[in-house]
Amino acid sequence: MLIELLENPVCTECGLCREACPVFQIQQQEEFSPRGRAILGSAGIRTLVFYQCTLCRSCRVVCPIGHDPAGETLRAGLIEASIETPANQAMIANIREYGNPFGPLAEGEVPKTLTCC
Amino acid sequence: MQQLLSLFHPDQISIRHETRIAYSRDASRIHGECLAVVWPETIEDMIRLIGWAAETGNDLVPRGAGTGLCGGATPQNSVVIDSARLRQIGSIDIPANKIVVEAGVPLDLLNRHLKPFELFFPVIPGSHRSATIGGMIATNAAGLHAVRYGRIDEWVAEATLIDGKGIIHHLSAGDRGGIAGWEGITGMIVQAALHLTEIPQQRSLTLLCFDDLKGMLEEVAHLKANPSLSALEYINPQAAALVGWAAKHTLLAEFHSMDGKVEATIDMAAIWRARESLSARLTLAGFPISEDPQILPEAQESTLDWLAIQGIPVFGHLGVGIIHPRFLQGDPRILELYHRVSASGGQISGEHGMGLKKRQWASLAMKVKAQALKTQFDPQGVFNRGKLC
Incomplete structure (x- = not known):
């Protein structure tokens, strides 16, 4: 079943999403959990933490009320505030200069590193 | 804080603004000031942290998943110890x-x-x-x-x-x-x-609906006599209506036998999912405050009747007398509920704990026991000050 993309903006902060989040599984810190990001977002904080969401929406699948983390919206707020990671900046500069996110590539060369936000 | 920072690997401690905000509350949403968060990995880490707190007079707040509903893990100018x-x-x-x-x-x-x-x-x-x-x-x-x-x-x-x-x-x-x-x-x-x-090798469920509270409680007594009963959950008419079910007194009885009417695993899972989503759905419906009194069998009819007349949504583990009435923030009927439960010999906190939210309601017996334990285990008051009672 495809996930319904109508967004429920309310997070009740119950914390049941933590264990479903792949980022929390790695970081094991509350600010990187879906609830933690919702708390930061509701406090009006714009932080690079939002880039750590993979946008996978696993949290929404387990959320008892189907809260959507709206990771794209939180990231959009960062873009508006010109808050970027070094990887973001390099990617944008490479696209502008070379037409690809990897930087200068020789004919037929396959990029050795993939950079993402 | 600089001294505390020097005691741990940089990955094990944070005083970042984002961290302190994210740890400033648990699921109770009662806020407090978090000074730092430490993630101990060994007993030696814990002992080092406790030594620092005792020496500097700081408060340490243990935290698991932060799913508590009474502010037990809310810091109050404290350092949070995350067990993650x-x-x-x-x-x-x-x-x-x-x-x-x-x-x-x-x-x-x-x-x-x-x-x-x-x-x-x-x-x-x-x-x-x-x-x-x-x-x-x-x-x-x-x-x-x-x-x-x-x-x-x-x-x-x-x-x-x-x-x-x-x-x-x-x-x-x-x-x-x-x-x-x-x-x-x-x-x-x-x-x-x-x-x-x-x-259990066998599992089944039954959903029962009643117009009459007295009749439902008679069925509760009957169900509790079944030795294979493994869960007995209650949803009152107001809660049922708020989540789109028939507005009746509803019982969910699970058995570790085939005594229930629903036997298909997928159907049982769907029913449990609906039951387990009740809390968050009632929060969304405008009733964020979850109480957890444990009510003696002889007081259940009068208490549940009063809650229904008041239009208060309720669900809970009626098999053991623990129910979860839901309220708006600051609803004066919360205190009336506490009085009713105490007067009828029940406990105002059946399973959520006292935390910050209910500490002023701790009984004298609990205060005496807590003080004795504090003297035995934590005479300097290093751990979770101002909680429980």
């Missing part, structure tokens, strides 16, 4: 049906680990996806199957507690008074040996 990196699961002692786990192990993770061995840990609170073993012990969790399996204190063979003096205690079942239900005021639980039980 205490996640080791030991090998299973199959003949004894026992296992040793660290405090930060989430319940569902433990039960997934046990499933291939056809074993499980049967104390299952509504927050089972995230709730940690340490947090469950600290609140003496009951939950969805308490009518059959009781509370967690009956399933802890031994718990390792590091107290406010930095002393390690291995408290056995006979020392339960010092561990289960003391909400982190005696120290931090870092490890526990747990009893396990076999996954």
Whole structure:
């Protein structure tokens, strides 16, 4: 079943999403959990933490009320505030200069590193 | 804080603004000031931290998954100790049906680990996806199957507690008074040996609806006489209507036998999902405050009747008398409920704990016991100040 993309903006902060989040599984810190990001977002904080969401929406699948983390919206707020990671900046500069996110590539060369936000 | 920062690897401590905000509350949404967060990985880390707190007069707040509803893990100008990196699961002692786990192990993770061995840990609170073993012990969790399996204190063979003096205690079942239900005021639980039980071979469910409360309570008594009963959950007409069900007194009875009418695993899972979503759905419907009184059988009819007349949505574990009436923030009827429950011999906190939210309602007996434990385990008041009572 495809996930319904109508967004429920309310997070009740119950914390049941933590264990479903792949980022929390790695970081094991509350600010990187879906609830933690919702708390930061509701406090009006714009932080690079939002880039750590993979946008996978696993949290929404387990959320008892189907809260959507709206990771794209939180990231959009960062873009508006010109808050970027070094990887973001390099990617944008490479696209502008070379037409690809990897930087200068020789004919037929396959990029050795993939950079993402 | 600089001294504290110097005691740990940079990955094990944070004073970042984002961290402090994210740890400023638990699921109760009661805010407090978090000075720093530490993620201990060893007992030595804990002892170092406790030594610093005792020397500098700082308050330490143990935290599991932060799913508590009474502010037990809310800091108050405190350093939070997050058990998220205490996640080791030991090998299973199959003949004894026992296992040793660290405090930060989430319940569902433990039960997934046990499933291939056809074993499980049967104390299952509504927050089972995230709730940690340490947090469950600290609140003496009951939950969805308490009518059959009781509370967690009956399933802890031994718990390792590091107290406010930095002393390690291995408290056995006979020392339960010092561990289960003391909400982190005696120290931090870092490890526990747990009893396990076999996954039931048979399982079935029945949903029952009643217009009449008295008739429903008679059925409750009848169901409780069934030795295979494994859960007995209640939803009152107001709660049922708010989540789109028929506005009736509703019972969900689960059996470890085929006595129930619903036998298909997928159908039972759908019913449990609906039941487990009630809390968050009632929050969304405008009733965010969850109470948890435990009501004696003889007072259940009058209490449930009063709640229904007041239009207060209620669900809960009626099999053990613990119900969850839901309120708006600041609803004066919360205090009326407390008075009614106390007057009828019940407890105002059946399973959520007292935390910050209910501390002024602690009984004299609880205060006396808490003071004695504090003197024994934490005379300098290092752990979770101002909680419980």
